[in-house]
Amino acid sequence: MTDVGDRLDQAWRRYWPRLVAGLAARFRDLGLAEDAAADAFAAASRVWPVRGVPDEPMAWLTTAATRRAVDRVRRERVRARSLPLLLVDEGDDDDDLLRLVFTCCHPALSVTSQVALTLRYVLGVPTAEVAALLTVAESAMAARLTRARAKLSGAGVAYRVPSPEELPQRLSAVLSVVYLAFTRGYAPRRGGEVASVEVAADAIALGRMLGDLMPGEPEVRALSALMMLQHSRRDARVDADGGLVLLPDQDRGLWRMGEVAEAVRSLRGLVRAGVTGGRYFLEACIAAEHCVAGRPQDTDWRRIAGLYARLEVLTGSPVVRVNRAVAVAEVEGPQAGLDLLEGVDGLLPRFHLLWAVRADLAGRLGRRDEAVAAYRRALESVTGAAQRRFLEDRLARWESQPEGS
């Protein structure tokens, strides 16, 4: 029984996006595609334990889903006639998944809607879970998804892969949505729980599929490597009480080194192919440096500081500056880190990590009052129970010490 359950889980992860994508192309209706795919999986969970897993699960699911979709169309024909349909270009079946992803990530939608549609329709995350991941009420999320779907069909967004000229810009939107979906899996939730391992794993699986479909795009592979490296630390990020464990304090024995090795191999392949830059490539290289250090003191901070410097040139992002300051502080001392943070607060007024880093660096220089003030600023903007607890602990430790100790 559990074996069939595992096979169902695997089938879900492997076939759900392709199933929805194929149905959406055929029936030109995202909501119908999604309902029919869900029906097919419901049927599989009833039939497979009794009759066994079919030899070709994808073909079985496609047949079941298509039958359900045709039934629904027949039942709803009168109503359906008045509804706008997706504009479907002629295209290869292999393109269906890409069409679905590019349509869900169309720039005519708000970024939040893009992320919500991708979670819901590409990754098959239930609406209640999408709502929790994006921290809105379920009813509001359901309404947002309905509106976004209506806009796709009503505004005439074509269900297609962008032309080669449009691709770079459109692909970068897709990658940021996939990465956002992944990081939402790790973001603090209402319950204070830190990670939704399932969503993160689904985003990684999607990244891999996109990499296979677009082999000529190094940033897709780089993003996959980045997500894999971050995910390899999932068991070490949280302690038994649900508290956050920072990188230097993590039990490295809990890191999944097989996944690290796979990601590093993939990055080496990119380097051999002549890749030297790109946002996700640089971020993945930084993550790899952390993951291959056997102990925290083995970390090559000089290389990491150099990679952050390149990333900062590429993105101009003040968040990258904060991370670079952390690395530089490790190489040249806390004061060098603090110097790099001069003037950054104006650009990141509500970024708690900036203040947490400031507090840590000031603390390492023995400047108690500065550290206490910075921890208080960090606590003003932090969300998420685990992070809050961490900052409160640090603040309490400094408050109990006299200046200069």
Add this chain to the structure above:
Amino acid sequence: MKYALLLYGREEAWAQASEAERAAAYAAHEEFGRLLAARDAERGGEELAASATATTLRRSGEDVVLSDGPYAETVEQLGGIYFVEAADLDEALELARACPSEVVEVRPVVEMAGD
């Protein structure tokens, strides 16, 4: 599909524009019109007079209340409309990008059956 391109802009800047600036703006619109014609995408359109010349009617039951001015007082005002034919939103957005206006709202036109 047919789309409306709703052109918004700051009227004050237009009112203060020199003759040469106005001529340049009209030339840009003529150029845009030629682009639409070349792609057989042109489906009409007009420039609107300043919003200060607008009168707005609001019905409430049997009554009609007139007010002096446009429906909404905003910094950028609706100043013109183009109707264009495009295969999909991406093509409509491509045309909107070529349209010489500060702000362009792209809206699909509802086409009645039998059109």
